[in-house]
Amino acid sequence: MTDQELNPAAAAAPRAPRRRRVGRLSGRDKAVVAVLLGLPIVLDLAFIWGPALATVGLSFTKWNGVGGLSTKICQPNVPSILNNGCLYGVQNYHQAATIYPEFWPAVRHNLIWLAVFVFFATPLGMFFAVLIDRGIKGSRMYQSILFLPVMLSLALVGIIWEFMYSQNYGLINTVIGHNHNGNAIDWLGNPKLNLWSVLIEASWRQAGYVMVLYLAGLKAVDPQLREAALMDGTNAWQTFWKVVFPVMRPINIVVMVVTVIESLRAFDLVYITNKGINGLELLSVLVTSNIVGETQRVGFGSALGVILLVISLVPICAFLYLTFRRETQPKGAR
């Protein structure tokens, strides 16, 4: 490349509108774009969005997974073997809501899960972050320890906590003296207790996760804001809620989305504890057990999956709206 070649381009650069220049691509550039876009799009459509849409389609059928699907409408009062693969309309949804005994408990458990994350794990994590962010002695060590559980797989968390909760040899029962066969408390087996026991494990991990997100958020807050607020005579509590917290809006959105999504996704902990039965039913478990188990009810399981999809689309759309709103607007509109 010689200087003569370069100079005209350099001279032209400031005048040419930026957008058009970037938009003009050589043939080679177009090939690069095609390759860089092509493979990820194929993967995403084939293995994420394709299956997601297929779930919606399958949810309107009655299918045991063997044999093909047909476009016939299901006949009432016919042995189900003859009806296999037929169109079932919204019957799967109807059955889920009316006669499937695990459905409403699962919904309730998911809601409890969400509530515990929102009202316990998230505030706790935020509180940790605020204390650590004030730079007290040993803050780095506190941060490392509180974050440790996040590094562990949820399956591992379930196994580790079994040593705490076990009826006869567990730490908790031994310490409180309830480890004899007569008076043992079955933390993970009693359907009235086990959801709460598992939620303590889940919060143990979630709080550390939330803490790190908030630590990142707090670091990004302009210290002058805080100083100004303190000069105005507010106390630490007021400064946090009236000044710092509103400034952290991006982080609050992320934490909110993470909280909702994580409580809908919850699966590993209950599965490792008792395969998600006997008091630990969750929507995610019901979907899995209907399609991967021995009695495959693909259509029905898909309907449960769609219900999960619809619920999760609420936080997903909220997140996308809040995140991408600015980009679709022309610059300077805000």
Next chain:
Amino acid sequence: MTAQTIHRTTPRAAAGGGRRKPLRWGQLASQVFLICACVLWLLPIAFALYVALRPYSETQKYGYVSMPHHLTLKNFSDAWSQSDMLHYFWNSVLITVPSVLIVLALAAGLAFVLTRVNIKINVALLILFTAGNLLPQQVIITPLYRLFLQIHIPTFLGNSGLLYNSILGLIVINVSFQLGFCTFVLSNYMKSIPDEMYEAALVDGAGLWTRFRKLTLPLCRPALAALATLLTTWIYNDFFWAITLMSSGDKRPVTSALANLQGQFVSNQNLIAAAAMIVAIPTLVVYVLLQKQFIAGLALGSSKG
């Protein structure tokens, strides 16, 4: 703030010494609270480690919650040798390493095109990928399971001949699923690279590929390092894909194989504890060595809203 609050706090501030005292109490309270929290946070891990370090015979005699008579590493070596754990670790490596590299390569290219090439649907594509990563895994598992049973692969890539129950299948789904998050983070990061640098590169005659390879990738190195750390732990820790998309235990990665081991060692809790500790080691090592990158990765994902 309001005049009211000023009135309330000014006299205290004027008192000087009176103001400092509550602050110190606050510090003390914070310390006590955090120490208590840390003890509670370490307790489950420490207790599992303690169980793992004690001989089976001793815990049978005195119970798990008792003073140690002697400690041993034998449970660790037994768990390692009796469960073929090396084999499961190797499975994890075979799944995690290619997945992380492929995700980063694909996401970097994709994010580059979406931020630096003016195509009309780039925001739509970014939304598509980001939303895909937020879907609960169970929403797509039914058709995915069917799809994996339909796709045939050459037997040298997986001896089942299907994507189902093969290491390649797990790589494919991990890559597809994590693409969204990485693309989102990297595109945010790439947006912060000043336009002027690209203009200069363009002036130098750099084509799109050169601008990607020689300019964008080196500048994104911190973000790529942070994401690599995050992805390694996430994919290593994956449980759901491995138990639903693999039928046989012997191909599973170590985290989900642990569930099988739990059944195998059911009478010996000390061995289970030791096995759990061994499985936790890689992520803990990653954390200790790369804590900064790990946290930077999480912060990158949340820095924009």
